[in-house]
Amino acid sequence: MMWVWLWTDIMIWLLVVSLGLWGWTISRSPQVKAQWIAIFRSKIAMTSAIVLLMYVSIALLDSLHFRLALPDQPVGEKVQYQGQTLSVLDWVFGEIRGKVERTYSAPFALKEHSSSIVKTDDGQIKQVALDLTHAGSHLVAAEDRNQDILLKSLWAIFVAGLLSLLFISLHLYWRARATNVRWRQQAGLVLKGKTDLPWRTAYLTFSIGLIVLAWLYHLGHYYHVLGTDKVGGDVLYQSFKSVRTGVLIGVLTTLVMLPLALILGISAGLFRGWIDDVIQYLYTTLNSIPGILLIAAAVLVMQTMIMNNPHWFETATERADIRLLVLVLILGLTSWTGLCRLLRAETLKISQVEYVTAARAFGVSRFKIIGRHILPNVMHIVLIAVVLDFSALVLAEAVLSYVGVGVDPTMYSWGNMINQARLEMAREPMVWWSLLSAFIFMFILVLAANLFSDRVQRVLDPKNN
Amino acid sequence: MMAYIARRLLYAIPILIGVNLITFVLFFMVNSPDDMARAQLGAKQTTPAMIETWKAERGYDKPLFFNNEAPGLVKFTNTLFVEESLKLFVFDFGRSDSGRDIGADILERMWPSLQIALPTFAIGLITTITLALLIVLFRGTALDTSAMVIAVMIMSISGLFYIIAGQVLFSKILHWVPISGYESGWAGVKFVILPVLIGVFAGLGAGTRWYRSIFLEEINRDYVRTARAKGLSEIKVLFKHVLPNGMLPILTGVVVVIPSLFMGSLIMESFFGIPGLGSYTIDAINAQDFAIVKAMVFFGAVLYIIGLILTDISYTIFDPRVRLS
Numbered sequence: 001m002m003w004v005w006l007w008t009d010i011m012i013w014l015l016v017v018s019l020g021l022w023g024w025t026i027s028r029s030p031q032v033k034a035q036w037i038a039i040f041r042s043k044i045a046m047t048s049a050i051v052l053l054m055y056v057s058i059a060l061l062d063s064l065h066f067r068l069a070l071p072d073q074p075v076g077e078k079v080q081y082q083g084q085t086l087s088v089l090d091w092v093f094g095e096i097r098g099k100v101e102r103t104y105s106a107p108f109a110l111k112e113h114s115s116s117i118v119k120t121d122d123g124q125i126k127q128v129a130l131d132l133t134h135a136g137s138h139l140v141a142a143e144d145r146n147q148d149i150l151l152k153s154l155w156a157i158f159v160a161g162l163l164s165l166l167f168i169s170l171h172l173y174w175r176a177r178a179t180n181v182r183w184r185q186q187a188g189l190v191l192k193g194k195t196d197l198p199w200r201t202a203y204l205t206f207s208i209g210l211i212v213l214a215w216l217y218h219l220g221h222y223y224h225v226l227g228t229d230k231v232g233g234d235v236l237y238q239s240f241k242s243v244r245t246g247v248l249i250g251v252l253t254t255l256v257m258l259p260l261a262l263i264l265g266i267s268a269g270l271f272r273g274w275i276d277d278v279i280q281y282l283y284t285t286l287n288s289i290p291g292i293l294l295i296a297a298a299v300l301v302m303q304t305m306i307m308n309n310p311h312w313f314e315t316a317t318e319r320a321d322i323r324l325l326v327l328v329l330i331l332g333l334t335s336w337t338g339l340c341r342l343l344r345a346e347t348l349k350i351s352q353v354e355y356v357t358a359a360r361a362f363g364v365s366r367f368k369i370i371g372r373h374i375l376p377n378v379m380h381i382v383l384i385a386v387v388l389d390f391s392a393l394v395l396a397e398a399v400l401s402y403v404g405v406g407v408d409p410t411m412y413s414w415g416n417m418i419n420q421a422r423l424e425m426a427r428e429p430m431v432w433w434s435l436l437s438a439f440i441f442m443f444i445l446v447l448a449a450n451l452f453s454d455r456v457q458r459v460l461d462p463k464n465n
Numbered sequence: 466m467m468a469y470i471a472r473r474l475l476y477a478i479p480i481l482i483g484v485n486l487i488t489f490v491l492f493f494m495v496n497s498p499d500d501m502a503r504a505q506l507g508a509k510q511t512t513p514a515m516i517e518t519w520k521a522e523r524g525y526d527k528p529l530f531f532n533n534e535a536p537g538l539v540k541f542t543n544t545l546f547v548e549e550s551l552k553l554f555v556f557d558f559g560r561s562d563s564g565r566d567i568g569a570d571i572l573e574r575m576w577p578s579l580q581i582a583l584p585t586f587a588i589g590l591i592t593t594i595t596l597a598l599l600i601v602l603f604r605g606t607a608l609d610t611s612a613m614v615i616a617v618m619i620m621s622i623s624g625l626f627y628i629i630a631g632q633v634l635f636s637k638i639l640h641w642v643p644i645s646g647y648e649s650g651w652a653g654v655k656f657v658i659l660p661v662l663i664g665v666f667a668g669l670g671a672g673t674r675w676y677r678s679i680f681l682e683e684i685n686r687d688y689v690r691t692a693r694a695k696g697l698s699e700i701k702v703l704f705k706h707v708l709p710n711g712m713l714p715i716l717t718g719v720v721v722v723i724p725s726l727f728m729g730s731l732i733m734e735s736f737f738g739i740p741g742l743g744s745y746t747i748d749a750i751n752a753q754d755f756a757i758v759k760a761m762v763f764f765g766a767v768l769y770i771i772g773l774i775l776t777d778i779s780y781t782i783f784d785p786r787v788r789l790s
Contacts, residue, residue, distance in 0.1 A: 285483035288773075290765035292731060296750045297488065297758050301496040304753075308500055391621065398623045399732060404751050418625050422736075425633055439626050447621040454617070 004065040004085050006321040011252055012063050038459045043201040045455035048448040050205045055445050058240060059247035062089040085317040093237055096220045099134035101232035107433050108223050110136045110145060135223045152219055160214035164207040227433035229420065239437045241412035246445060249328060249397045250390040256332025261339035266374055269347025270366065283337040291334055298330045299405035320408035327407060331393065339385045346378050380460040387453035391446045398442065414438040473777065477770045481554065484766040488759050489550045498525035501755055505562065523562060558760040567760045570745065577647055578729030578741030580657055585664035586726055590719065592665060593672030598703055600673065601680045619670030628736045631663045645738035660737045664730065679714050683707045713783055720776045724768035
């Protein structure tokens with residue numbers, strides 16, 4: 001096995017590490033910590049945060065890539081690897097990934113969606129819906145299906161319920177040790193909903209999430225829980241693979257945009273004069289180009305470059321990854337202007353405050369002023385902007401993929417799923433499950449992000465207090 | 466006033482030059498005309514001669530900034546930069562890569578875009594403001610909370626779903642309106658009604674939340690307290706005092722959108738087969754017609770800047786506190 005580090009993998013893991021470091025530093029500042037606790041005091045924020053964490057975990061699992069060695073290789077020679085790049089998520093999905101049918105099939109169906117013409121043994125030509133190769137192949141008779149689904153569902157719920165109980169008790173035990181309250185007492189408080197943070201809601205969300213995931217996963221081994229697409233691919237697998245694309249576009253764009261907005265915004269506000277003029281000119285110019293057109297233009301240029309240089313990439317996965325990376329870069333370059341303007345205004349305001357003037361009079365260097373006074377005081381604006389942008393970016397991915405300037409068409413993404421669904425709508429009878437799956441997966445993510453960002457805004461924005 | 470507007474227009478020139486430079490760098494320096502030719506002609510069977518003819522037909526065979534072979538001043542004018550970029554300033558959009566007159570296309574396709582965009586804008590504005598006022602009337606109650614939850618939900622759904630779901634429900638299942646198409650004039654109402662309704666509905670969530678926060682800010686001001694103290698009913702307070710005062714931030718926020726109505730909606734038009742500027746742009750992107758994309762980028766930027774200027778002017782007209790200087 002050989003680990004493969006795609007560019008976007010490296011970026012996302014670097015981001016996780018730096019977020020961890022940042023979390024560690026703020027955990028030592030009581031003020032900031034209190035603010036974060038205030039955010040999570042709301043039940044809705046707690047629920048959304050857990051849902052977001054689940055999505056991010058799936059995206060992270062899908063960001064560990066490897067290539068397996070080819071079987072039956074002579075010992076001592078250089079190991080040859082398969083051309084296909086897999087991720088840990090693929091490995092978790094195991095056989096579900098390989099269960100490809102011939103064409104469309106509805107969720108939990110045992111037969112194909114459309115009928116095909118077959119020649120029977122006695123020479124007659126008939127129109128029948130053929131059996132699926134993988135779904136329900138363990139059943140003795142087709143009538144057993146509903147009972148089988150019920151039994152398997154109960155089993156999945158039971159196991160997931162036990163698992164979540166285990167995790168919850170571990171957490172309770174850990175909290176009991178940290179707070180010196182006996183864990184029985186602790187559990188009682190949680191049940192009555194009398195804890196400082198809404199742990200009851202948190203545990204409930206966690207259990208429901210785990211049960212849903214376990215149910216989808218367990219039944220996915222026996223049926224196509226969300227049906228199959230045109231070429232028979234499992235929609236459940238596609239929807240889960242699309243999580244990475246959506247989350248990465250939302251998160252990595254921020255990574256590109258943030259340094260630009262911070263550096264330019266703060267310098268414009270602090271240094272003023274011609275620096276301010278240049279930076280203002282820069283963002284007004286970029287801002288005046290309709291966003292989607294600028295993105296489309298840049299992506300078109302990038303497409304021709306990739307097309308003219310096929311030798312840059314070893315595998316198709318790498319090519320798709322570079323395209324995702326460039327899309328993220330372009331989105332970042334076009335979306336820093338809003339935050340930059342806010343930061344400039346705020347820096348202008350802060351640099352007039354007495355303690356900053358005093359610091360400057362004492363000869364404190366500009367960099368120290370930025371680090372000590374300005375950065376901490378604009379962090380709330382940055383955070384609010386970041387959480388607000390996330391959902392907009394996830395939605396933008398779908399639109400861009402529809403226009404044809406989004407991610408690579410071979411990459412799993414909700415945008416590509418919707419794009420394909422457009423043609424499926426015209427079919428008789430209609431194929432609705434791809435669209436619905438993409439819709440639900442996307443809706444839950446964006447809704448959670450919107451609700452969480454509302455809460456962040458309410459707590460961190462001084463205007464609201 | 467005239468001097469102010471003139472100065473604002475002068476400020477717009479460097480910005481438009483910047484926009485121009487960005488598109489020029491993107492389309493002619495990063496992505497050379499050779500690349501465009503290869504993309505248009507298909508990568509495999511293109512010979513250098515074919516590329517040269519393709520470029521010559523479209524005038525892309527000139528040097529970028531400086532033409533050594535030409536005499537005198539023509540050294541500077543007979544270049545790609547002047548021919549393809551600077552001409553945009555006099556709204557000479559030139560010809561598309563497939564040979565059509567872009568300026569004429571824009572003039573023709575502007576009207577279908579407006580036919581969708583204007584009603585969406587007007588109906589959307591009226592509905593969201595009315596809803597926001599109603600919600601403010603019931604502020605702090607369960608109705609307020611649930612309305613805000615619904616608003617967030619509406620915001621969290623991708624616009625693509627509204628379009629697809631609307632088409633399936635109203636055209637495929639109920640057969641109330643045709644699935645797509647366009648006719649000019651009153652006969653076209655049946656084609657326009659669904660995109661307009663979908664556009665209004667998709668904007669409902671964000672709009673209501675935004676106007677609600679504006680009205681809530683107004684409602685805590687002193688003059689509202691005075692009005693209530695005089696014994697005015699809550700509805701009268703809202704409509705006679707809060708609404709007119711809240712109109713100012715709403716108006717200034719809205720004016721900036723007006724010029725961009727000409728641009729149409731990219732997605733909506735291509736889904737409903739409306740021959741407006743939005744679908745024009747999408748088709749150009751799909752066909753990799755750089756001349757059209759470049760023209761639309763410039764056109765969009767001009768509209769945006771006009772919007773900004775209009776906003777400032779509307780400020781000065783409606784808010785007596787703002788003085789022109």
